[in-house]
Amino acid sequence: MLDNGGMKKKAHKNTKKTVRPQDGMPVGKCQFSNKKQYVSEDAALKAMAHNVQSRSARSIMRGWVHAGDPFYHPIVKNECRAYKCPVCKLWHLTSVADPEHVRLTTRELMELHPEAMAVADKWLRTNTCGTSAYGDLRTNVVRSLADSKVADELWVEEWLWAIARSLYSRKLRLGQWHEWARMIAEGYAKTDDVMKPDASSKADFALISHITTDTDEMTELFNTPAHIAIIAAWQAYLHDELSRLNREAEPEA
Ligand SMILES: [Zn+2]
Numbered sequence: 001m002l003d004n005g006g007m008k009k010k011a012h013k014n015t016k017k018t019v020r021p022q023d024g025m026p027v028g029k030c031q032f033s034n035k036k037q038y039v040s041e042d043a044a045l046k047a048m049a050h051n052v053q054s055r056s057a058r059s060i061m062r063g064w065v066h067a068g069d070p071f072y073h074p075i076v077k078n079e080c081r082a083y084k085c086p087v088c089k090l091w092h093l094t095s096v097a098d099p100e101h102v103r104l105t106t107r108e109l110m111e112l113h114p115e116a117m118a119v120a121d122k123w124l125r126t127n128t129c130g131t132s133a134y135g136d137l138r139t140n141v142v143r144s145l146a147d148s149k150v151a152d153e154l155w156v157e158e159w160l161w162a163i164a165r166s167l168y169s170r171k172l173r174l175g176q177w178h179e180w181a182r183m184i185a186e187g188y189a190k191t192d193d194v195m196k197p198d199a200s201s202k203a204d205f206a207l208i209s210h211i212t213t214d215t216d217e218m219t220e221l222f223n224t225p226a227h228i229a230i231i232a233a234w235q236a237y238l239h240d241e242l243s244r245l246n247r248e249a250e251p252e253a
Helices: 002-015 041-060 106-112 114-124 131-147 158-168 174-190 202-211 215-222 228-249
Strands: 081-084 091-094
Touching: 041 081, 041 091, 106 114, 106 131, 114 131, 114 158, 131 158, 131 174, 158 174, 158 202, 158 215, 158 228, 174 228, 202 215
Parallel strands: none
Antiparallel strands: 081 091
């Protein structure tokens, strides 16, 4: 009996093998999503299969999987798919079945749009929009553009950020930023035309002076073609807001 016990212990030690990255050992954590990183899709799927096994093993024989197990997850996850992370370029697992519905974090979205963030910095880091407001505004705009699937081409447009800065003073809630972004996406689906502001037009002058703070900014916008979708969404937004204010101002009949 004693010998048998000793044998078992020894045999258990020998079957314990080192898990390699290609077999599903995570190689680190993504600094943007905080998810475990796997070297390939195959490795991620192996880890996922092991997670599923560990879950059923736990439910059948409690204590069979222990905290020292490299695959041990104290929280049950329902991962069903692996995807390549656009930011860290390694593989993660997700419980979201449809690839279209993986929602990137705002931080990931910013990493993916460096050119748009440069334009955002330019327009938002001025005295008209304090530094603490700047972060909130940028976050709300990025989130809204992504959720409404606004084309990348529009993310880098000077007009978009100039208008966003102007809208900020109206203290939009996140839902209103989404509404604005949705109007841009809808307008862009109808036309991707651009229009060049006309310096001799009083209407264009009024439009531009409304959202700029100095002559340098004015000159810049006069020389920058604007997507009609962006201008239309802005005007529609102001129109809705004006109608609401008018309705509220009218006494009940
Ligand atoms: Zn990642």
